[in-house]
Amino acid sequence: MTTSNQGNYFIPEPSKWPIVGSIALLTTVIGAVTSMHANAGEPPSMLLWVGFLMIAYLFFGWFGTVINESMNGKYNAQVDHTFRLSMMWFIFSEVMFFAGFFGALFYARQISVPFLGGAANNAMTAELLWPAFDAVWPLLSNPDNSIFTAPKEAMGPGGLPAINTAILLASSVTLTWAHHALRGGNRKNLMIGMFLTVILGVAFLFLQAEEYMHAYSELGLTLGSGIYGSTFFLLTGFHGFHVTMGATMLIVITIRCMKGHFAPDNHFGFEAVAWYWHFVDVVWLGLFIFVYWL
């Protein structure tokens, strides 16, 4: 594996993109902090939008460069293997990012909430500090309801979440179908599969937004409604953010499919996006089970 085409490994020329990327991220985070520190009602800082534009420029420019190099045949099998390894372990690092939030969820459900309710050796703590607190998950009352307003109702697994689960699972199937079509050289099925996948991905995001509005306006479930709302929105929110990125990537490779960038035996860009999409899918299953269902 390591010996193929040794000596021809592609070393790129000096590149401006890393510096552009650093400046873009610096601008974005300064804009983000400025926006968070602004008085209530003020619009987000202009710097934030400038930062986002620079990030968009970075992605267009850097990935554009990589696509050009790839199309010009500069990448041999060894370079391809590098890409596979780094994408695989990048996804692993994303798994660990979600693990941090799942850890917080499990800690809240198994340790902090029961302990606040008097479990283990905390009977007196509960009695003296939070006598009215009822430690039942999902939390419909908080230890101190004057600071954190508890939701009226929890978000159950039925309805939108169940539909969204079906949508994401279906999108994984259509994507795999498209991949098989690509490998078999069946362009028509490839395009149908890609369009279906993109539509399903966007539909998921639309319904997720719908669900958030329902949570905020009818259930009283917000970021500020205690640990239940905190874990609910950070887990589903970061997942939604990843779906947004995944859907964007899907749109990009759909366009690349239209342009005929991918060969049946050489299409790592496609596979990387497919891996990412399946990863997002698996995270959702974890969410559906532990956030909505159990």
Place this chain on the structure above:
Amino acid sequence: MSDAHHDHKPTGIGRWLFSTNHKDIGTMYLWFSLTMLFVGGTMALIIRAELFQPGLQIVEPEFFNQMTTLHGLIMVFGVIMPAFVGLANWQVPMMIGAPDMALPRMNNWSFWLLPTAFSMLVASLIMSIMGMGSAPNFGWTFYAPLSTTFAPASTDYFIFSVHLLGISSVMGALNIIATIMNMRAPGMTYMKMPIFVWTWFITAYLLIAVMPVLAAAVTMMLTDRNFGTSFFSAAGGGDPLLFQHVFWFFGHPEVYIMILPAFGVVSQIIPTFARKKLFGYTSMVYATASIAFLSFIVWAHHMVTTGMPVAAELFFMYATMLIAIPTGVKVFNWVSTMWRGSLTFETPMLFAIAFVVLFTIGGFTGLMLAIAPADFQYQDTYFVVAHFHYVLVTGSLFTIMAAVYYWIPKWTGNMYDEKLGKVHFWLTCISANVLFFPMHFVGLAGMPRRIPDYSIQFTEFNQMASIGAFVFGFSQLLFLYIVIKAIKGGNKATTEVWEGAEGLEFTLPSPAPFHSFTTPPQVK
């Protein structure tokens, strides 16, 4: 093809800003680290000057808190980690027979995110000195609620700088993993890799596993501070202790991130100057992997006094003590490598031997701290400070200096000034012990850490430590001078550099060519 450009070195500032060369990027990492060493070191000297006498002398307590916080953050994220990444950048491609790192552009981005992140942290300190708000002041471990409810506004900049540092570390680690898995010369099987490459390989996995968890922790801080969540607030069903759990799930592997490459460096240097093969190569690899695995199941030994259930305290205590076994294997292997070797004591070897002795002291105090009932006494005292400075200064920092002395002839083509190197070693080694050893005593006697004032019976030991600190700090200017002198000139280094040196990097001419191995060597 790109091969046509192989020996053409870019010029001017663009060479550094736009670099795709592992040696140039490694150089930037190392200079960045040395610069930050002086910045963080200055903060340490302010702390030690204040602690020279009991009572408040020089700085306000609020500023003292900012100094301890930024000193820790800068030394961990700005000095030790970048220095080891810089060494990996220089050495890994040369040691495995590769032309460069696997992803050269991403490599440069990993580097440039560091100054980006630290510019925000340092800016918050400058603003604090100018009287506009406070820099982060909650200790380098940024425990909630000190870092959430009670923290200054600059904390949000701190949070994002940790995010950027995390992105930098994850990209750097991905690059190292891809390089080691994919770019080894034909014939270099995993069990033929130099041990420095092995230790970095395992360290890279630690990085991609825990830096994202740190990102999750600071993200929860951010939303608790700005968006009304209650992860770390009991009033909403959360728990400030949750922060400590998440932080130390990152933090304990993090301390091995800072020491495993040090083990690798020492395992390269000792065989060279003992003129013997490394004793127990295979056991070194397995010991490193075991330490890495154990680092994930010991985090709560940092939280013994937080009121965890006894079963948890016992589990974390025993798991922690298990780490002494693979670490002991390593120490005995280094000693056995030296046993009956033809030893010579050039500067890198002096630092390596000092490492073995002094790191072992730090390891023993670690064992003392691991004992849960005894830790109730040691928690948050200067004993802890003594412990982790023995493993991080006389451990990690000493090996970074050893590595620079060992490989700088290969990097510059010139030998460093051996006489000055030895002076630097003895000044550093003696002053480090004057600095950190008395901390054990004041700690055991009950002096708390992170407090600008202390009870008068601790005065003498604190004065010793402060004197040691100033000698230690100013001795590092000598290191800077030696490095610059070696870059400017000196006796020409041979290809092999050291009489007993082995490894692919010592088959390249000194200085090593701009692109390491354009044709991969065959490893037997």
